[in-house]
Amino acid sequence: MRILMVSLAFASGLLGTLALMGQQKAAPPKLTFVTKNGNVTFDHAAHVMREKGDCAACHPKLFAQDAKAPLNYKAALHRTAETSMTSCASCHRMGGAAFESKGNCAKCHMKG
Numbered sequence: 001m002r003i004l005m006v007s008l009a010f011a012s013g014l015l016g017t018l019a020l021m022g023q024q025k026a027a028p029p030k031l032t033f034v035t036k037n038g039n040v041t042f043d044h045a046a047h048v049m050r051e052k053g054d055c056a057a058c059h060p061k062l063f064a065q066d067a068k069a070p071l072n073y074k075a076a077l078h079r080t081a082e083t084s085m086t087s088c089a090s091c092h093r094m095g096g097a098a099f100e101s102k103g104n105c106a107k108c109h110m111k112g
């Protein structure tokens with residue numbers, strides 16, 4: 001009974017949160033992108049916090065809410081996205097809100 005009440009409370013809290021956000025899935029804390037140049041851990045929670053919880057800073061204009069959707073960031077070692085200011089390079093580019101790819105490979109790609 002107690003377990004049932006707890007899970008009911010949890011379920012309704014979760015549903016309430018989802019309804020408030022108007023989302024179908026909860027935001028993931030972290031996502032890992034597997035690449036041949038070393039995996040990239042994207043701290044989704046840290047990115048959301050820096051955008052002050054504004055999902056629309058990224059969804060849907062830059063990314064689908066689907067970790068299996070293509071990022072479209074890798075072409076020409078990120079230069080294509082940096083020139084068009086799309087995908088991660090909407091922010092991660094020279095003069096953008098965050099560090100560009102050049103000289104910063106290891107800030108994203110973990111090797112070995």
Ligand code: HEC
Pocket residue numbers: 021023025026027028031042044047048051053054055056057058059063064065066067068069070071
């Ligand atoms: C700084 C950009 C950014 C912000 C802000 C952001 N997201 Fe995301 N989100 C991403 C990226 C990148 C992905 C992965 C997209 C891909 O793999 O194609 C993603 C994926 C997701 C997914 C799919 C997870 C899965 O396992 O398939 C959900 C759900 C999601 N975000 C919810 C949210 C919610 C809710 C907010 C606001 C609270 C938010 N996001 C804000 C960048 C962002």
Ligand code: HEC
Pocket residue numbers: 040041042043046047050051057058062071087088089090091092097098099107108
């Ligand atoms: C809406 C702007 C925005 C987008 C889009 C964005 N980032 Fe960031 N990112 C930032 C900011 C701001 C920082 C912190 C400032 C800095 O370090 O230059 C940051 C920091 C990071 C860091 C350092 C660790 C951390 O989170 O503090 C990594 C790694 C990173 N981003 C990867 C990515 C990847 C991969 C993508 C695309 C899937 C992406 N970012 C998309 C704004 C963004």
Ligand code: HEC
Pocket residue numbers: 033034035036037040070071072073074075077078088092099100101102103104105106107108109
């Ligand atoms: C802001 C984070 C970030 C930085 C900085 C960054 N990368 Fe990436 N890189 C990624 C992500 C995320 C992907 C996967 C992109 C996609 O699927 O479109 C990727 C993909 C790649 C790929 C494609 C690998 C494959 O599996 O096809 C190569 C090559 C690459 N990066 C090289 C580099 C080099 C070289 C640098 C430094 C000059 C660099 N990256 C800097 C995040 C970053």
